[in-house]
Amino acid sequence: MRTAGDTDEGGVRRRKKAVAPAETRGWMKRLTLERLTRYYICLCDNSSRSQSDVVSSARIAECVGVDDTQVRKDLALIGVRGRPRVGFKRGEVIAAIRGVLGFEKQCKAVIVGAGRLGGAIAEYPGFADFGLSIVAFFDNDPEKFDTVIGGCKVYSTGEMKQVIRELGARLAILTCPADSAQVLADELVDAGIRAIWNFAPTTIVTPEDVIVGNEHVSVGLVALTYYLRRSE
Structure with missing residues (x-):
């Protein structure tokens, strides 16, 4: 019998007794996915102040409205680490996000x-x-x-x-x-x-x-x- 599903914070709906939560399946959590997507949009925006070759976590955080510590944590999760007092290579961050989120496929x-x-x-x-x-x-x-x-x-x-x-x-x-x-x-x-x-x-x-x-x-x-x- 069909039953109504549970809805998570991001509006994704599944039936009860649904598949295991993302974290137990080795999947990235939805909120992390959303933040990475927002970082990507910010860095690809030609009108953004973060359009230089090197961008700080503080600049990304300001652009998307999160804490810069969260930015560094998220980027470290996908294997991108910046240089202290310098920042991140913009192209490297964009490429990493595209690869992890599967935009190339x-x-x-x-x-x-x-x-x-x-x-x-x-x-x-x-x-x-x-x-x-x-x-x-x-x-x-x-x-x-x-x-x-x-x-x-x-x-x-x-x-x-x-x-x-x-x-x-x-x-x-x-x-x-x-x-x-x-x-x-x-x-x-x-x-x-x-x-x-x-x-x-x-x-x-x-x-x-x-x-x-x-x-x-x-x-x-x-x-x-x-x-x-x-x-x-």
Whole structure:
């Protein structure tokens, strides 16, 4: 019987009796992954003050809003150590993060829901820097079949299993309405998808070995409006 899963601090949802925690499987913790990604974005930002060849842990910490001790600890974890009173070689840090997080290995993804949100995601050029390649769209609107969005062909949702297997996609981005999200998620899993980035305004349930990242836009909005009201 399907049961609802537990949600960790990063919004990743799995079923109860799920796979072992990351630290017991030799995986990096999610918060560490997020910090390393933020360091990477900061160091790759051409407008950043940390764009020089050598950058200090204090400068990285200031850029992403963490303590410089945490920066040194995280970089040491991936084998990067700076020089006292000098700092880290920017290119070395970028290369190390790319290697550890697997950005050099392409991850093929499909988008289910060829609406405005799906189109905006497909046309965002930054995903390529993280090794993500959008390879196909799926929708249930016949008028959208065989059209192209963000360089990707739109297929019928009835073709998902065949197309996903042919393209070798392992990740799906779900931007469909809430009432169809679970059915489509089941079909994606059956087609071989192992991770789902869920933008549908509902919770989906998947097998233990399929990871789901939920993006609840309203949660971020509520936080912003709450603090805005408190400050007025």
